[in-house]
Amino acid sequence: MDEATIVKGYQYAKDIYGRAGVDVDRAIGLADRIPVSMHSWQGDDLIGFDGIGELTGGIVATGNYPGRAATPDELRADIDEALRLIPGKVKLSLHACHAELGGKKLDRDAYTAEQFEGWLSWGEERGLGFDFNPTFFSHPRMDGNLSLTSGNPGVREFWIEHGRRCREIGEEFGRRLGQTCVVNYWMPDGYKDLPADTKLLRERMVSALDEIFERPLDVRYVRESVESKLFGMGVESYTAASHEFSLGYAITRGKIYCLDAGHFHPTEYISDKISAVLQFLDSVLLHLSRGVRWDSDHVVLWDDELQRIMNAVIHNGYEDRVFIGQDYFDASINRIACWAIAMRNTRKALLKAALDPIGAIKRAELEGDFTSRLALWEETKSMPFSAVWDYYCMTKEKPVGAQWLDEVKRYEREVLGRR
């Protein structure tokens, strides 16, 4: 599409939204400045560079699409390619298994920021902030699916030390990159079948987390979150860090709670949980994902739930209390396209929420006029959103419409196809 046509569309949209009392430029500014954290592990199927070379912990990346990033340099190059396609403020969420050991015999309980120096200097050059994740899986020191809750004191101590090291690494990321690093704790620990003792693992989990978080760190640079989960493959009956567990832990310890869109019963939505948990917590972390029948980590679509999540953030004015992250790993299609689709969708949903004439809809609700509330909600769907989106992408010098796909195909031919 040529520039003049895009500008014409934007002016038309500005007029229509203006009549509904919406300032389009303010909405663009708001949607553009909210950080969305893109996860490194979509690029390498979460295999990492330091573990046993396969994914454990009850999660799977299905598919065998060619071009998986198998080295840190390949992963960084693929992330760079994705960043060329995505408008708005982006952070990078790294997993501890993406450490670069440089031939050293170091285990996860001995990592420091030194093992992430390659990532840090790359991030500094790009002005990127980082988030971080300990890797409590895909490692010989796992006790089946148990890490922090293992009955073996040596195993438990190993993983506690890993957890400690990761928040220290996160603090260094925050200091060096000048943006707060959120370190997210997800542990697969649980049982395949019905537990006899439902409290033991949870007691061990509380005391292990308390040990990890014992030493105060600088909250300007690092914050920690605890993620909940209903079940995993091989831990279908019981997960120690369940919803109630992680929420309770976060509230009582002043931590962030991580809501993953794929970690609840399929009829349960995280969009409705945001304003509920923020009554009791200062912040939440979102893992945007898409479960299809189970926690399958499909690529995020611009569907009703994604839009409702962003409505909950923007319409409630929570943009500074919600950290937005991504969490899917699809190996069945081009991995860079996965990032581009989901990250662009996330930004679209933020922009759509910022453009909604929410003042009029809230007024109708306050007046008890629920007919108008529903009618006005529905009208937002046919307002000229896409003209504003195209204009926004153009001004950010990012591909407009499906142009990004041509670039992904070129990269596939010239780079991925040669791996």
Ligand SMILES: C[C@H](O)[C@H](O)[C@@H](O)C(=O)CO
């Ligand atoms: C790789 C992540 O740590 C992992 O996906 C976790 O966030 C999760 O959601 C596990 O189901």
Ligand SMILES: [Mn+2]
């Ligand atoms: Mn997650």
